[in-house]
Amino acid sequence: MTERHSTSPFAGSAGSAGSAGSAGNTDGGALPPARLAYDAHTWREIAHLLANLPMALIGFVYTITMVLVGFGLTFTVIGLPLLAAGLLGSRQLGKLERARARSLLGVRVEEPSAVPLRRAGGFLPRLWLGLKDPVGWRTVLYDLMRLPWGILTFTVTLVSLFVLWPVLPFLARGLANVDRAMVRALLSPSDELERRIAELESDRGVVVDTAAADLRRIERDLHDGAQARLVNLAMGLGLAKEKLLEDPDAAARMVDEAHGEVKLALQELRDLARGIHPAVLTDRGLDAALSSVASRCTVPVSVTVDLAERPAAAIEGIAYFTVSELLQNVSKHSGARTASVEVWRTEERLLLQVGDDGRGGARLEGGTGMRGLADRLGAVDGLFVVSSPEGGPTVVTAELPWRDRVESDAAPAGH
Structure with a gap:
């Protein structure tokens, strides 16, 4: 056994499991410095910059259509529900952009927590939660900003492939770093509270699964242990009752065996109770x-x-x-x-x-x-x-x- 220290062995992280989660907002590893060479990092950055324009077009067209239709129909009963549904769609575009940044830029940000619509109860509370979703609105802002940026990065990268080839690794690194900053600023969970909500949602699943496994174990122990012994005990006492008059000695032996079964059943129940809470x-x-x-x-x-x-x-x-x-x-x-x-x-x-x-x-x-x-x-x-x-x-x-x-x-x- 190692010597016990008076301070926490988890110095710097104790007291907040969320500290581990917050680390998800950093890159998976330090990037090598940009240089006059085309390595795997550089080619991934170039691929990301060239894909910016088509992805920006998709996001911009979707966002403009969703906002215009949603706000344009607010005077009808379907306008606000369409806008809330559109924000959920924006969340999916944000998820796609996070996956693209993760695979091509090495930016690892946690997925924001889901909108808790199931627990809102009623149509109007659910609608209000959907309309005030901060993750959806940040994704809308991201998609609106991306069109001019996508045009710029696509043009600069494409021209540099034929004109500025020697310095393209440095240009790609600088442009890609702006992309990394935008993803972290607009597509990551909004704050520490939201990150903790996402962690707690995951932890809740663990607790539910653990509780279900414990219940199954208790049920199995009762069925295979104490319950089986009590069934045998009832059968034995029934036979002893039948033999009580015609064969008292055999009945006495059966009662003795039943007494032993009772002791074993009680011990199993005590062990089971100790396993639940001693x-x-x-x-x-x-x-x-x-x-x-x-x-x-x-x-x-x-x-x-x-x-x-x-x-x-x-x-x-x-x-x-x-x-x-x-x-x-x-x-x-x-x-x-x-x-x-x-x-x-x-x-x-x-x-x-x-x-x-x-x-x-x-x-x-x-x-x-x-x-x-x-x-x-x-x-x-x-x-x-x-x-x-x-x-x-x-x-x-x-x-x-x-x-x-x-x-x-x-x-x-x-x-």
Whole structure:
């Protein structure tokens, strides 16, 4: 286990999962400097500049037609709906331009969040959301500006191919940089809030999928475990009832077997309940709950929990199940002799670190559930880092937002 530091291991990015998303507004890598040579970057820039004119014509004609028809028919019942539909079409043109810039210019910007029409309810609220869509209107502005720029870049690039061949790489780089700036300014998400909305929409899908998988697991465990035992128990007690008078000894043996089945069914139900939310976590917090998990691990585990107070119940639960799954991985895959768990708070973040002295080689895509853990933490603005070189040791660090516990969270269930 590496030495625990008092500051976050995610310095510079902790506290905002959105910081990773904001990086999408930068290029995928630094471009080589323009020079008197025609490399792959230069040819892609030239192709982009030559394609500017036809793409600008398409966007300009569509935008002018959409705006004129939409505003021209505003005195009728179809004018505003046509304008809102036109803005949705502008979004698609913006998506095409982002893809073109990504493939030819290396400009990587995130897709803006979708207009939440489904949650608006009613025709008029949906219409209003469509009409005030900032992404659509920025794309309209982009398409209107692109026609003169497209004519300029097409003409300069085409003429330079035959007249200014030696300096064309420098001209292409300068013109392409203006294109990059326009894409970032007008076709990227409008602000940090919009980027966070897009991330949260993606995270919501992860949460829904995870919840559905957990429900299927619980259903399967109930069907194949406790339910099957209870069916056998009912059948056994029915037979015992029939034999009670004619063969009391056989009936007594059946009752004894049924008693054993009851104990097994109760144990399976307790294990299932512990998998949903253990009572020890609700009653006594992370220290006791993680010590209980560690005691069931196949290797010795040292547990250190340094928390002056308890976080919100939801964060506490995620922390518990994260450590629980990591310790299961230690038992099943690591070949370790010892392991350790440390939990502490740094400012407004809850830090978890699970390490072992096993064979190492753990990866997020290694089939041990690491990717699922990373997705779950990401869904609540958390972070997940795996350090596991071949030969070990393995150290997994997770970071969660600290949320204060309220009274309703702190009260044990049923109290």
